[in-house]
Amino acid sequence: MLEGINMIGDLEWEVPIGYVPDMRVPGRFFLSRALAETLEEGAVRQLANVATLPGIVKHSLAMPDIHWGYGFPIGGVAAFDMTEGVISPGGVGFDINCGVRLIATPLTEADLAGKKRELIERLFSAVPTGVGAKSALRVSNKDLTAVMVDGARWAVERGFGTGADLVRCEAEGAMPGADPDAVSAKARQRGVPQIGTLGAGNHFLEVQVAREIVDPEAAKVFGIAEGQVCFMVHCGSRGLGHQVATDHLRTLESALAGYRIHLPDRQLACAPIDSPEGRAYYGGMVCAANYAWANRQVIMHEAKKVFAELFGIDYDAMRLIYDVAHNVAKFERHDVDGASTEVCVHRKGATRAFGPGAPGIPREYAGVGQPVIIPGSMGTSSFLLHGTTTAMQKTWGSTCHGAGRVLSRSKAKKEVRGKELREHLAGEGILVRAHSDSALAEEAPEVYKPSREVVRVVHEAGLSNIVVRLEPLGVIKG
DNA sequence: ATGTGC
DSSP states (O other): OOTTOEEOSSSEEEEOTTSSTTOSSOEEEEOOHHHHTTOOHHHHHHHHHHTTSTTEEEEEEEEEEEEOOSSSOEEEEEEEETTTOEEOGGGTOSSTTOEEEEEEEEEEGGGGTTTHHHHHHHHHHHSOOSTTOOOSOOOOHHHHHHHHHHTHHHHHHTTSSOHHHHTTBGGGGOOSOOOGGGSOHHHHHHHGGGTTOOOSTTOEEEEEEEEEESOHHHHHHHTOOTTEEEEEEEEOOHHHHHHHHHHHHHHHHHHTGGGTOOOSSGGGOOEETTSHHHHHHHHHHHHHHHHHHHHHHHHHHHHHHHHHHHHTOOGGGSEEEEEEESEEEEEEEEEETTEEEEEEEEEESOEEOBOTTOTTSOGGGTTTOOEEEEOOOTTSOEEEEEEBHHHHHHSSSEEOOSOOBSSOHHHHHHHOOHHHHHHHHHHTTOEEEOSOHHHHHTTOGGGBOOHHHHHHHHHHTTSEEEEEEEEEEEEEEO
8 A cells, every 4th residue: 555655754654756647746644554554545646646736836745634535635735836836626625614613611511411412402403404404594695795705704793703703713714815706606596595504424513521631731822621511613615615616626627728737637627826717716715715614603603502591601601712724725925945935725624733923823822823623523532732833844834634534425324323323422421413313324433534543643743732632522413 | 525426
């Protein structure tokens, strides 16, 4: 499996130029020997294929949750020169700005005693879940334009949360450069009824407890203590983001020949960053990213209302720690050969992990680096980490995003019984609420790489450091 | 991930 790949450090591997034809730079990925057993050759080939794209800078990178994706591997990170380089939907993913936010409540596990079932049921009622889930919100087409431009701020201005939430979101909950004209009528149509809905697949809203404080000083800065009940929202841009990706992939595929870009894989469809097609994709992608931030903002607000009502606690006593994007392309300044240079960083199933003092992270967290939130798979621990200087130097300020699938959905359904899984988790005190047991089987912990091991690798490689381990108490899913 | 698959 690792034939033709060189180990260049305890946890660092290099895919040399020549692994596939026309590579411009080497590939690099971070992986332990234990995880190397699950490494797919196809994912390594995808990593190498990315290295053939015009204008790629330094390396084609992948995090330890690397697995086979559309064009780019999931867990992939790649930066492109602003003049020579390209932008590619395959480097972002279909679920644009799929991401996670973590909220600390003033409750302890003991406060939940006897009320956990009711909490999960109420959350399930308050937050629409599942494929095609519809929102209770009435949103006009004009409102949708504002959502796509203003992101989380749109939600706050309509009473879903408070202004303080915004500074605790990556990009403050809205990237600049939204181009509503780059979002098709079909994408709009799919987006209008879905603001404030969770979706399906590995998306979830989970009630957790901060079980283990690994870095007490950073935990204090992030405002989280041992035994504290938290909740985590994992979702993205729903049908709108999917449609934006689909629409622009088609346009970019047909524009390829005009730019004389030759690809080893059509799924790498792309265009120069500063071309009509490249700019249009970027503008549409930003709209979807901002939609996702508004979506998570509304969901958090509804969940906070449930906690406030059920436990008689103050709405404002629940505090957003941070919100991170897992699937997005951004223009950022990084060190390239000793000079601060703007590049287009694609993160596809990867989390920004800016270190202490880096621009663009909340002032209150500047001393420790940005919070990095890594969700576990169902029934397993999630982690709060902080970004590092090493990540700035090695991975464009990036780290992993979670576990990575090892069994396909169809195989999972054959090998796992959803009902047994639900009962097993209940036995461990983890309540699961979903529309069907069959949907649960696809998300069973055993169909994913162990997130603990993935997180251990990024911690030991210095790409981000563990602050808190969180254990699930209950979860709602699609 | 996705009004789930050409």
